[in-house]
Amino acid sequence: MxxxxxxxxxxxxxxxxxxxxxxxxxxxxxxxxxxxxxxxxxxxxxxxxxxxxxxxxxxxxxxxxxxxxxxxxxxxxxxxxxxxxxxxISIIFQELNLFPNMNVMDNIFIGKEFFQRGVINEKYQYELGKSLLERLNLDVDPYAPLNELGIGHQQMVEIARSLSKxxxxxxxxxxxxxxxxxxxxxxxxxxxxxxxxxxxxxxxxxxxxxxxxxxxxxxxxxxxxxxxxxxxxxxxxxxxxxxxxGDKKKHFDYQPAPQGEQVLEVKGLTALAQNGGYKLNDVSFSLRKGEVIGIYGLLGAGRTELFKGLIGLMGCQSGSVVLNGEDLSKRDFSTRLKKGIALVPEDRQGEGVVQMMSIKTNMTLTDLSLRGFRRCLSLLNPAKEDEGVTDMVKKLAIKVSDAELPITSLSGGNQQKVVLGKALMSGPEVVLLDEPTRGIDVGAKTDVYHLVGQMAKQGLAVMFSSSELDEVMALADRVLVMADGRITADLARADATREKIISASTPQA
CATH class of the missing domain: 3.40.50.300 (P-loop containing nucleotide triphosphate hydrolases)
Structure with missing residues (x-):
């Protein structure tokens, strides 16, 4: 040969x-x-x-x-x-390609069911599904509803489906x-x-x-x-x-922004889980204008739940969320948004974009609801809308030839930038970024880091969560570590060593 x-x-x-x-x-x-x-x-x-x-x-x-x-x-x-x-040839997509209204087993075998005498052999599928999940060290009942699992566990179900072929x-x-x-x-x-x-x-x-x-x-x-x-x-x-x-090399240097007065105060925020445990367990912290707080924790630590509790997308049984001296604990999501809290969710496809809409419409959706682009109660101002979108596309370095194209024509990272732009267009005082660099390349990550720094310099208060320890340490003025729904460490940047953060992130028996 x-x-x-x-x-x-x-x-x-x-x-x-x-x-x-x-x-x-x-x-x-x-x-x-x-x-x-x-x-x-x-x-x-x-x-x-x-x-x-x-x-x-x-x-x-x-x-x-x-x-x-x-x-x-x-x-x-x-x-x-x-x-x-x-x-x-099989594929595991970047964005989950599952059916949230079905159970885990049905998601694994959909389209490839095992039939016996014209009827699906559920017993066989259950045992095979269980063995596939065990190979992935995933302790989940195949009959469990998919929508009760977190994003990480759903990703493992996607992998199990590919292994079944x-x-x-x-x-x-x-x-x-x-x-x-x-x-x-x-x-x-x-x-x-x-x-x-x-x-x-x-x-x-x-x-x-x-x-x-x-x-x-x-x-x-x-x-x-x-x-x-x-x-x-x-x-x-x-x-x-x-x-x-190529020749577009980028670099990020941490530069702390001047910090102003306290803008957000959270005391004793607690949310119960269905299994009798806690989604959030007596969470307390404060956030100042110009401050960047990074939240680190393992999967299931409560990072996403904290952000949803702060913006009103998840009910909390006790505790308070005070923004600029006003208690918003009993107020709903739309009110908190209008008052100045914005969220960039972790689940970009499920919660961040509307796939049937254009890039422009996705970016201005929140601001339209807040009347930012309206001439009066019912009429839009197209020129102002186009100007705002053009400025945000340039500011976030979104790779797009025409903002009227469908959001699905963009890569995953550029879709994430659109979601970031939508949050900023609401004119927030507190910005919550849940895994903002998930699925973003090394160059685009640097763009996001610079954006966070710019927001802080403009006086915005920023909280971001990340599963990448180096990212948290590079970007944050202060690090909150979470485990089992609790804040287990509140570390100033100078005190936030890898050893302290990792130790605090490990659930205690």
Whole structure:
């Protein structure tokens, strides 16, 4: 076998001059991309680089505008997810593709049910579902309603569904974005098992340390084009960043903003869980104008619940939320929004955007409800609306050719920026950012960091949660650590060491 034949035999999927063009946007531009057999093929690039578009084409969700896709050296047509699955290609999407009104078991086997004499064999599916969940160290009853699980656990259910199929190539688009560190380790063990069973992995993530740990081969896209590839063992983080951002290198330097008077005071905030425990347990803290507080905690620590309790999306049985001296504890979400509290939710697709609407409409939705773009009670001011959207697109560096395009035409990271813009357009005094950099690349993360710094300098009070410890330590003036619904540590920046934060984040028996 010649060297060329040997190289070809190592390639399971290849794209030749593949392009994908949407109205006003070239998502992929004549891309030649190779996927290596029985390897973890890392695909990386900034938001809008074309990674997710490539995944969608390989999974049969989208079709190329031009070019061809080869599987085992032969051209194939992947016109639907069913066709892709017949060829052994499955995908785990960045945004959850589940049915919240169904139970865990039905989500795992939907479309691939096991029938016995024309009836679904529930007993068999239950046992198989349970074993798949156990492989992922997920202690969840297959009959449990999906909507009772947190985002991280739902992500593991998505992974279990992929494991239930006869998969040769598994596409994983940001699979760890909602997982805790312990769950990430479980997933990495599963990936190693899949490789030993002959499964090829295509893995997208913006967490560079993950890629270096789990990857075998790395490919980099930029602005819809193929930039380069090499074995991970021959790659370095500086090389990856240089290839990703080109001459658009970005850097963030922490600079504290002047802090003003106290704007938010929370005392004894408590919310009960259905199982008799606590979602929030006697949470108390204060926040000043110009201050940036970072909240760190493991999955289920109560970070998201705290934000929902503060803005009125979750009921609390006791405690107070006082904004500028006014007690809002008994006030609803819309009132708290009008008074100056804004939230960027963790679940971008489920709670952040309306997928049937345009980019502009999504961005101005909150401000329209607050009459910010109205001439009078019933008439809009289109010129003012367009001006506000244009300014926000520029301020947040959103990659978009036309704000009238559907929100779904944007990459995940740019959709997140739209959600950020929507929050800022409400004119808040307190901004709550729940995992604001989830699914965002290294360049766009720096944009968000600068934005947080700018908000603080403008006198806004900012709270953000993150599962990335380095992010919390780099950005926050003060760190609140949560575990089991409680604040277990309140640390000034100078006192916030890795050891203290990690120790405080570990639930105590």
């Amino acid at each position: 010649s060297e060329q034949q040997h190289a070809d035999s190592e390639v399971i999927i290849e794209t030749r001059n593949v392009s994908r063009i949407y109205p006003g946007v070239t998502a992929l531009d004549n891309v030649n991309y190779r996927v290596y057999r029985n390897k973890v093929n890392v695909l990386i690039g900034e938001n809008g680089a074309g990674k997710s578009t490539m995944m969608k084409m390989l999974a049969g969700v989208e079709t190329p505008s031009s070019g061809e896709i080869l599987l085992d050296g032969k051209p194939v047509t992947l016109g639907s997810t069913q066709q892709a699955e017949k060829h052994g 006869d998969t040769r190539v598994l596409l994983m688009d940001e699979p760890t974005s909602a997982l805790s560190q312990s769950e990430v380790k479980v997933l990495f063990n599963v990936i190693e098992q899949l490789k030993r069973r002959g499964v090829t992995i295509i893995y997208i993530s913006h967490r560079l340390e993950e890629l270096m740990e789990i990857g075998d081969h790395i490919t980099i896209f930029r602005d819809g084009r193929f930039i380069g590839e090499r074995p991970v063992r021959d790659a370095s983080v500086p090389w990856i960043i240089e290839q990703m951002v």
